[in-house]
Amino acid sequence: MADKSVKKVVLAYSGGLDTSIILKWLQTEYGAEVITFTADLGQGEEIEPARAKALAAGVKPENIFIEDVREEFVRDYVFPMFRANTVYEGQYLLGTSIARPLIAKKQIEIARKMGADAVSHGATGKGNDQVRFELGYYGLEPDITVIAPWREWDFKSREALLEFAEQHQIQITKDKRGEAPFSVDANLLHSSSEGKVLEDPAVEAPEFVHMRTISPEDAPDAPTVITIDFEKGDPVAIDGVAMSPATLLTKLNELGRDNGVGRLDLVENRFVGMKSRGVYETPGGTILLAAHRGIESITLDRGAMHLKDELMPKYATLVYNGFWFSPEREMLQAAIDYSQTKVTGQVRVKLYKGNVTVIGRTSPYSLYDQDLVTFEEGKVAYDHRDAGGFIKLNALRLRVLAKRDKRG
Numbered sequence: 001m002a003d004k005s006v007k008k009v010v011l012a013y014s015g016g017l018d019t020s021i022i023l024k025w026l027q028t029e030y031g032a033e034v035i036t037f038t039a040d041l042g043q044g045e046e047i048e049p050a051r052a053k054a055l056a057a058g059v060k061p062e063n064i065f066i067e068d069v070r071e072e073f074v075r076d077y078v079f080p081m082f083r084a085n086t087v088y089e090g091q092y093l094l095g096t097s098i099a100r101p102l103i104a105k106k107q108i109e110i111a112r113k114m115g116a117d118a119v120s121h122g123a124t125g126k127g128n129d130q131v132r133f134e135l136g137y138y139g140l141e142p143d144i145t146v147i148a149p150w151r152e153w154d155f156k157s158r159e160a161l162l163e164f165a166e167q168h169q170i171q172i173t174k175d176k177r178g179e180a181p182f183s184v185d186a187n188l189l190h191s192s193s194e195g196k197v198l199e200d201p202a203v204e205a206p207e208f209v210h211m212r213t214i215s216p217e218d219a220p221d222a223p224t225v226i227t228i229d230f231e232k233g234d235p236v237a238i239d240g241v242a243m244s245p246a247t248l249l250t251k252l253n254e255l256g257r258d259n260g261v262g263r264l265d266l267v268e269n270r271f272v273g274m275k276s277r278g279v280y281e282t283p284g285g286t287i288l289l290a291a292h293r294g295i296e297s298i299t300l301d302r303g304a305m306h307l308k309d310e311l312m313p314k315y316a317t318l319v320y321n322g323f324w325f326s327p328e329r330e331m332l333q334a335a336i337d338y339s340q341t342k343v344t345g346q347v348r349v350k351l352y353k354g355n356v357t358v359i360g361r362t363s364p365y366s367l368y369d370q371d372l373v374t375f376e377e378g379k380v381a382y383d384h385r386d387a388g389g390f391i392k393l394n395a396l397r398l399r400v401l402a403k404r405d406k407r408g
Contacts, residue, residue: 256283
């Protein structure tokens with residue numbers, strides 16, 4: 001039931017069918033003044049049309065906020081996450097998950113600026129995004145009112161939504177009148193496709209689902225070799241050319257796309273309890289993950305590297321479940337960032353038909369000592385005989401166990 005005390009609400013607004021219906025529904029059901037926020041996260045679509053659609057829906061010009069947040073997104077969200085080599089359930093690079101806290105943060109900032117008493121989003125009641133948005137809202141503004149239309153309204157079908165749209169003269173593009181083959185979410189890090197033709201996990205995804213990569217089979221027969229420079233765990237240059245965070249990720253996306261890199265067909269465990277099948281494309285992120293692990297391999301101590309690998313699944317789960325603004329995520333981030341102080345250097349990467357291979361790495365802080373590992377006589381003293389005592393000490397408990405079992 002609508003809370004009639006709500007006077008102003010900030011809506012995360014894309015200008016698409018769902019959020020356009022939500023905008024009108026908030027006006028009619030709540031009688032509220034709606035403020036729209038549209039973020040350019042690098043989704044690859046024009047976002048300015050959202051302004052015209054909001055104006056047509058009766059939103060005041062001063063209540064329409066459209067912002068290019070690509071640099072902030074990559075610098076303050078994507079790169080910190082990649083310092084941890086973050087993957088959820090061993091594969092997913094969290095492209096959708098990592099964008100939600102930024103959108104929530106911007107909505108709360110606008111709500112404070114405009115004196116709004118509520119925020120709203122277009123996430124459904126079955127998915128993870130409702131959790132991510134709302135944990136973000138409450139983590140930043142604990143007393144904010146949250147309106148989640150998909151959990152409140154009485155629409156039971158897509159047809160009912162389309163009927164409401166026509167009743168209120170909401171523009172409907174032709175492709176939205178039929179059943180969409182699948183739903184898409186995209187930003188500068190990735191694109192994700194779910195639903196409809198992808199709902200049966202036993203059936204291979206049609207090629208037309210992929211929109212950010214060519215198929216590995218169609219990729220060039222010659223490999224592409226690039227270098228990526230890192231400073232304190234973050235990439236700063238490609239082939240010696242310094243770039244801003246968003247520009248660099250855009251370039252990696254282009255390189256990955258052209259070489260069929262970054263496709264993932266995944267059945268994942270949603271936070272709300274169900275399994276879902278999605279097709280993800282993260283071309284630049286896939287290259288970045290491999291390159292970052294490459295530079296860490298020569299700059300991180302074994303103990304630090306292994307501890308990071310143990311912490312990563314916890315970090316990934318926090319991001320996936322929407323706890324970006326939680327103290328435990330911030331604690332983990334502090335530890336991860338400390339580990340990156342010497343993760344500086346250059347990685348050489350080969351891209352070939354869907355594969356990413358690290359083929360070289362150098363760093364002024366390298367811990368790799370060729371004199372120690374060489375099979376030839378090295379300059380650094382290493383007595384092979386020392387290994388015997390080392391092995392015997394580590395074998396002591398195993399020998400005690402074996403003797404006991406032999407007696408039994």
